[in-house]
Amino acid sequence: MMEFCTLGTGGTLPIPERALSSLYVRVNGRSLLIDCGEGTQVGIRKLGWGFRCLDGMLLTHYHGDHCTGIAGLLLSLEKAGRDEPFHIWGPRGLKRVVEGLCVIVPPLSFAVHLHEMPAEGGEIELIGLKIRAFPVNHGGIPCFGYRMFLPRGAVFDPEKAKALEVPMADWKRLQQGETVRIGGRRVTPSDVTGAERKGITLVFSTDTRPCETLDKYCADADLLILEGMYGTEEKMPQALKNHHMLYREAAEIARKTQPGGLLLTHFSTSIEDPEEYIPETRTIFERTWAAKDGETVTLRYPEGSEKAWTSLS
């Protein structure tokens, strides 16, 4: 399964109820962050899922609301006793931004590895996730969305094991991924497993106008986390000017790409209550929710044609 927490759901500026953009993703006890606005380190402390298990961070772009928390996060990682390297991925400019923000960070107890990605994005492997960074349209600046895929191993098939005359005493080793020798033969785990099972796909992309790459990488996901920067049609001039999306536009992407659910985040400070526009948005895509700061969601492996989405209460 995959768990996540929307640490901060505010866009542009923080308000008391909405810290700036940050998503905490946890798989099998290890975790990553996407973006790190002001308030991220204290959000992690509130959440209680820990700093030590954070192996890296993916940055969408370098506007202040997505990266003002980086120096504080690194200081918190150090205080948590980190000594393993910490990895940061992001578009062009990563080195300049992190080095600038870290002017106040003394030499750390761990290495920080910066992975600056080209305009077309790229592939990342972290905490067992296969991640695709893809470019979106936030005006002239480089900005990425991230599609995260958690694969699920194929299940052990006792009938295949029996057919290959594997003694039951060896089943456990095969289930744990070992190859065993039966007399003169080698039996590998893939000899005794069924078909690959469906994994979990989570897409996170804020700060973009609707665009082709977004449609492409949102296809067939279990859950989309997209921006609900503005709630009403009157805000379209701002959405166009600032390269953001309306709730309606995010829902139209979900209608096209049919994920299990759509979770909106990155709300403008002009939105007092992010729930207000949800009923109307559901007329476009029914399984839509508005995220809250500190809310946690569990995505369980889907069975059959289901999506790995546990609807929010």
Place this chain on the structure above:
Amino acid sequence: MMEFCTLGTGGTLPIPERALSSLYVRVNGRSLLIDCGEGTQVGIRKLGWGFRCLDGMLLTHYHGDHCTGIAGLLLSLEKAGRDEPFHIWGPRGLKRVVEGLCVIVPPLSFAVHLHEMPAEGGEIELIGLKIRAFPVNHGGIPCFGYRMFLPRGAVFDPEKAKALEVPMADWKRLQQGETVRIGGRRVTPSDVTGAERKGITLVFSTDTRPCETLDKYCADADLLILEGMYGTEEKMPQALKNHHMLYREAAEIARKTQPGGLLLTHFSTSIEDPEEYIPETRTIFERTWAAKDGETVTLRYPEGSEKAWTSLS
């Protein structure tokens, strides 16, 4: 009168109840900040005293817990529509630090003037306050405390005005600071006022061991805001190593310098309840309190030998 708010009372790392160091000071509708840790901009939003009226900021030093909020603050000032210059004072290194942190800040709608002060500190005039930056002892790095003085004009003396035969119709102009002509004579405001009245003195100094300059600039203040980094004697090795103070040491400075009151702030994350050590600290200096995030205090002009300190409830 002078008002202030302890926006953030946390040291080193923020926790949910304690944002990082920042003090908001307001006089006559204009304001300044001292330090700007992560959480400052949202603290100002909660407080409701505004961004537009902030004319400048004084930095004590450049550890992360005192300046991680600078970029976010400048972005908030811009969104609040600021177009007047904003001034920042601090010890050596100011330019390098602010320029580094602002790597993510686009060109602003207002000018930011940086005033890097020499090792011995200096004099500043801002929002009607006469401010003295003085060096303290935070290990090898430059670190300042700030003594802020709000002068109070002398009061109009009707007996003097009558003795100088000033017509009552001219009293108001004199009270407003104008010079008037009575026949061939010039009468200035100082001709018709009594003795200077006592102003208000507030001292803010965290992140230091006890030291001579601190004793000197704390003398005869109305209120001292000093650090209570550690509550118990067992923490003395950390206090010495990290160049911080115990509650007891702050109280001993107050006992020596006899301010109206002592407000402790900048609490280590190891302190769960800052109130816990107050009763014992009061055996050294009785008028001691522990600050809370978002707490506001009003200092009114003192009468006679009083201090301008309204005790906290």
